[in-house]
Amino acid sequence: MTPQTRNVVVLGSTGSIGTQTLDVVERLQAAGIPLRVVGLAAGSNVELLEQQIERVRPDIVSVLSEPHAQRLEARFPHLRVVRGGDGPRTLASESGVDVVVNALVGAAGLLPTLAGVSRGCVVALANKESLVIGGSLVRAALHEGRGRILPIDSEHSAVLQCLDAGRRGDVRRVILTASGGPFRDTDPRELARVTPRDALCHPTWAMGARITIDSATMVNKAFEVIEAHYLFDVSLDEVSVVLHPASLIHSLVEYRDGSVLAQLASHDMRIPIQYALTYPDRHATKLPRLDFSAPLAFEFRPLDPARYPAFATVLAAAREGGSAPAALNGADEVLVRRFLHGEIPFPGIAAGLATVFDRWQAEVEGRGKRGSGLAEILAADCWGRTVSEGLSWP
Ligand SMILES: NC(=O)c1ccc[n+]([C@@H]2O[C@H](COP(=O)([O-])OP(=O)(O)OC[C@H]3O[C@@H](n4cnc5c(N)ncnc54)[C@H](OP(=O)(O)O)[C@@H]3O)[C@@H](O)[C@H]2O)c1
Known part of the structure; x- marks a missing residue:
């Protein structure tokens, strides 16, 4: 029987994960895998979006601004164009969509994730913020619907693969690896002088700006601990982090008999993106492979909490719930x-x-605003933005 074509929407198509997703889809299509990109959502990079529309011929696209929407309507008269912040959610809610690739950055990813899961779609999730801010809502939607989340983050893709090799009841802990970012060896006294350009030079991965800076502060790794907690139903204490500068081992799972399973691959995000799109099948790729004929660095170091204070702060907030x-x-x-x-x-x-x-603990919690409903989450997001806009440094 010929497999049915799976309809895919790519949210954040103009970003680092989004562009790599389109590359993976084209490679899979060339190999005869029946996938069709029916929707693209971008923010404001309308030039790149136009090129993508020419390439993949989607039915519907979304952009943030009205002038960009009008420009697309003029150039592509048969295309459905939606505009504004709700566009990605509209695409994730379209009937006939089977797979939602959520490669948006930030809190904007939550509503599309909820929409995709509630409709019973596979959500191939790069947008970890969906789980960081709304993990309990997403979990509830998963319980109610028929949807499934498959991680794109390389660490969580690795954990998924290591978990599939054993029984959940036998898992002792999940171990996420971290490169340590560009400042893992910098004298802490120098950190006040580092520039955005220094911080954007990640030692192993080429990624969007926010996640690169979050990798330097380890906010990203704390987010990944929360993401693992929701994805794999493990407690925050059952997730450890270890520095592994070479980023060859993407993560590990330790079982109760002392066996530790690891997943290795070259650091190319297209590998976990492809696995999320084809799970549980594996397809041959021409992507870079590990070369075991040369020495490989399997060094591990403990995470130094004094070097990465934001890591503990974010996890304290996660424990607060x-x-x-x-x-x-x-x-x-x-x-x-x-x-x-x-x-x-x-x-x-x-x-x-x-x-x-x-301030959250003193002001907000003191006033009893601790809920985790959608309205409270969006209000807390807004509150956090307002307070941090007002902070000043001497
Ligand atoms: N990059 C990686 O290697 C990597 C690895 C693991 C996980 N992740 C996660 O994947 C997500 C995306 O990361 P990235 O590095 O790909 O980010 P990125 O390069 O900054 O791309 C973000 C994408 O989202 C779009 N966008 C931003 N705000 C939007 C909004 N309000 N409405 C609609 N579209 C919006 C951007 O559009 P425009 O550019 O058109 O404005 C762009 O297409 C993040 O959650 C990140 O933590 C990334």
Whole structure:
């Protein structure tokens, strides 16, 4: 029997994961895998979106601004164009969509994830913020619907593969690897002087700006701990983090008999993207492979909490629960932007997050605003942004 074509929408198609997803889809199509990209959602990079429309011929696209929407309507008269912040959710809610690739950055990813899961789609999830801020909502939607989340994050793709090799009841802990970012060996006294350009030089991965800065502060790794907690139904304490500068082992799972399973691959995000699109099948690729004829570095180091103070702050917010992680995610989005614009020094991101969390505990929790419903999450996100916009440094 010929397999049915699976209809895919790519949210954040103009970003790092989005562009790599389109590359993977084209490679799979060339290999005879029946996938069709029916929708693309971008933010404001309309030039790249136009090229993508020419290439993949989607039925529907979404952009943020009205002028960009009008430009697309004029150039592609048969295309459905939606506009505004709700566009990605509209695409994820389209009937006939089988797979939603959520490669949006930030809190904007939550509603499309909920929409895709509620409709029974596979959500290939790069947007970890969906789970960081709304993990309990997504989990509830998964329980109610027939949807499934498959991780794109290389660490979580690795964990999924290691878990599939054993029994859940035998798992002792999940171990996420971290490169340590560009400042893993920098003298901490120098960090106040590092520039956005220094921080954007990730030692192993080429990624979007926010996740690159979040990797330097380890906010990203704390987010990944929360993501693992929701994806694999393990407690926060059952997820450990270890520095592995070479980024060859993408993560590990330790079983109760002491066996530790690891997943290795060259650091190319197209490998986990493809696995999310074809799971549980594996297809041959021409993507880079590990070369075992040359020496490979399998060094591990413990994470130094003093070097990465934001890691503990974000996890403290996760333990607090409710909408505290949403407040910190909103704050981090603003603090990262302010650092990139030269408004605050690099250590100001971690310091700002600590301040926001302290205020959250004192002001917001004190007033009983601890809920984790959608309205509370969106309000906490907004609160975190406002507070961090107002923070100043001497
Ligand atoms: N990059 C990686 O290697 C990697 C690895 C693992 C996980 N992730 C996760 O994947 C997600 C995406 O990361 P990325 O590095 O690909 O980010 P990115 O390069 O900054 O791309 C973000 C994409 O989202 C679009 N976008 C942003 N805000 C939007 C909004 N409000 N409405 C509609 N579209 C919007 C952008 O559009 P425009 O550019 O057109 O404005 C762009 O297409 C993040 O959650 C990140 O943590 C990334």
